[in-house]
Amino acid sequence: MPTEPIRALFLDIGGVLLTNGWDRHARGRAASLFDLPYEQLDERHHLTFDTYESGKLTLDEYLKRTVFYEERPFSKEDFTRFIMEQSQPFPDMIELVCQLKRAHGLKLIAVNNEGREINEYRIRQFGLNEFFDAFVSSCYVHLRKPDVDIFRLALDVAQVEPGQAVYIDDRAMFVQEARHLGMHCVHHTTYASTVAAFGALGLQVT
Numbered sequence: 001m002p003t004e005p006i007r008a009l010f011l012d013i014g015g016v017l018l019t020n021g022w023d024r025h026a027r028g029r030a031a032s033l034f035d036l037p038y039e040q041l042d043e044r045h046h047l048t049f050d051t052y053e054s055g056k057l058t059l060d061e062y063l064k065r066t067v068f069y070e071e072r073p074f075s076k077e078d079f080t081r082f083i084m085e086q087s088q089p090f091p092d093m094i095e096l097v098c099q100l101k102r103a104h105g106l107k108l109i110a111v112n113n114e115g116r117e118i119n120e121y122r123i124r125q126f127g128l129n130e131f132f133d134a135f136v137s138s139c140y141v142h143l144r145k146p147d148v149d150i151f152r153l154a155l156d157v158a159q160v161e162p163g164q165a166v167y168i169d170d171r172a173m174f175v176q177e178a179r180h181l182g183m184h185c186v187h188h189t190t191y192a193s194t195v196a197a198f199g200a201l202g203l204q205v206t
Contacts, residue, residue, distance in 0.1 A: 007164040008107040010154050015170035016188050019088045021118045026086040052115040055139035059117040084121050092191050098131050099205040111154045113138040113145050146177045
């Protein structure tokens with residue numbers, strides 16, 4: 001149990017509240033649908049996606065490097081639409097964090113790696129700005145997890161000490177890095193295990 005009150009939840013979005021925006025599974029589906037060589041798409045993705053997520057490329061520029069470096073029988077608009085359609089919500093997790101926010105008066109801060117256009121689509125499409133207080137997203141702050149400076153920035157934005165914050169992520173490495181700063185951390189694997197972990201921190205919902 002924390003020795004001081006929890007005042008903020010720092011949340012990853014992809015894999016916690018929503019499906020991942022543009023992961024290897026989505027790229028595999030895109031390669032199949034658009035008849036692209038997956039290995040080539042994936043290699044080009046890994047060579048440039050960090051730059052896109054850091055807010056240093058537009059989605060248009062990312063697609064020029066990864067897909068439209070040669071003539072294609074489909075449009076950039078069609079491919080972009082497919083990317084956006086891969087995002088789906090986890091309603092139980094969204095409801096859980098909204099209940100925790102209301103029950104305990106918590107600040108909700110997104111700490112996520114995402115490119116600007118995908119991030120902003122997801123915020124609008126799923127109404128995330130209706131319950132998040134701030135978005136410390138890689139595309140806005142030009143820092144990416146696991147760089148611990150993104151967590152330090154989130155603490156500054158929330159105006160809380162590490163011991164007053166809980167960080168939730170589905171990636172174990174990011175959880176470990178946040179824990180090194182003194183934050184309480186939850187490695188999200190299932191809804192039930194995350195509810196139990198919140199309960200152990202004194203964050204229950206009725």
